[in-house]
Amino acid sequence: MKDNFSGHAADYAKYRPTYPHELIAHLVALAPSHTLAWDCATGNGQVAGMLSEYFASVVATDISEQQLRNAPQLLNIQYLIEPAEHTSLSTSSVDLIVVAQAVHWFEFELFYKEAKRVLKPQGVLALIGYGLIRIDSSVDKVIERLYDGILSSYWDVERRYIDENYRTIPFPFTELEVPHFTMTSTWTLEQLIGYLNTWSAVKHYEKQHQENPVGLVEQELRQAWGNDPHKTVSFEIISRVGKV
Template sequence: MAARFFEGTNHAELYVRYRPATPSTLVQLVCDYIKEKVPGPLRQAVDVGCGSGQGTQLLAPHFERVLGTDVSPAQVAKAEAAPGAVNIAYSVSPAEAIALPSHSCDLVMAVQACHWFDMSTFLPESARVLRPGGALALVGYRLPAPVWQGREREDVRELLAESYVSGLAGWIQQGSVDTYINGYSDSRFTSPLEDHRRDESTFCDLDGTVADMVGYCSTWSGFQNMVADKGQEAGQKFLDDIQNRVLALLGDGATPESSIVIRFRYFVLLSRKPVDTK
């Protein structure tokens, strides 16, 4: 079964506030890949682990039908409450049991989610629902970096990575390291399909402040686990420490209210079902 981390209503609200939305350019990249082998209109896509439905909505213009699924009722409730296209439906279900017929989908997509799935079950289940030529897209993003004074600050991204791995040791799981740090490079993310491609050209820029970037850290499941274990005071201290260290790196009069661009760099692993599959 998929691990359950983003189920509390408060955490779902933090997720909507601070997490990036899937860039439309990435969705177009995926659709162009599918159309290399699938002629005509694209019929159906399923966004597995859809969360609040931000990425699901971007699929709607490209497909006749779109289904978003998530194991979390709180996340699905957020998705259903948001304005959306009429060709989108949502359901509460695990990633490892996609409630669609075999050979019915042109796309199975998972955005910043599959590191919590049982991949040994999810991958063959994805292959089952894909029609010949259909694609599996495993999407994730790295820890963010601020664009400050015209330069993307990799040193701040490295600081966040160190805080994540060391500061939350004992509260994070390997799955989160697999995406934020390793970019799904582990062999368990390799699909049984063909024509594998990896693309890392897409990024999402969010206008915000230093405080907003630190607020994003509160959405980490490891942070939520630490707060549940140690309490709100420990959580606030963790976030304050990150903020102070970020400000020290930025220098030049940076404050929590300083305007920055928060840049999330995406990666996507693409593969497709063989066209001659029966």
């Protein structure tokens, strides 16, 4: 599993969008019981915190110690520095596994073997994520130029799984149909710029050129944004959900 986010863990925690509570509630309702959830590749612990409202215990794992330092410290969440493919979780112990915006970095075969080992009978695996941010036609055009133009050769090859809505990844589980969900928030322009700076391709570009590529479109972004203090931003949720 790759780690593209330890170097900017604080910004990741600050600027990444929040999953809708309706999505988490739907996934929780599919679980056979609410004893133990595993938030795999938890990052800043966003989903772990949401799951903690429903489950007696949550185990949240990640390979990034820096990311875990930014996670919410709650009594029923245990954070462990462990890879997705090999954990200390007990066999047949987990009701629900959630992997948020991360499965495309995994070694699929090894992770699925581990997921099947730790899930209870009728336990649920939920792979969730989100696509490209949408705001309005003017702002979207600038973001697309950054995403598909300036950064086109700086995305890791695994990013394509997001662009393909996770439909092209292997999924050896009995698949469940999931309603359509959208993440929406109200952001300032500065929040948008902060979010764009968390993109892994931005970090790859900076490393190679010693220049921030977001700066190359910032003036154009500001013109497209106009005088609005806030705008509604949205992300379409992508998901694959199934049972053993």
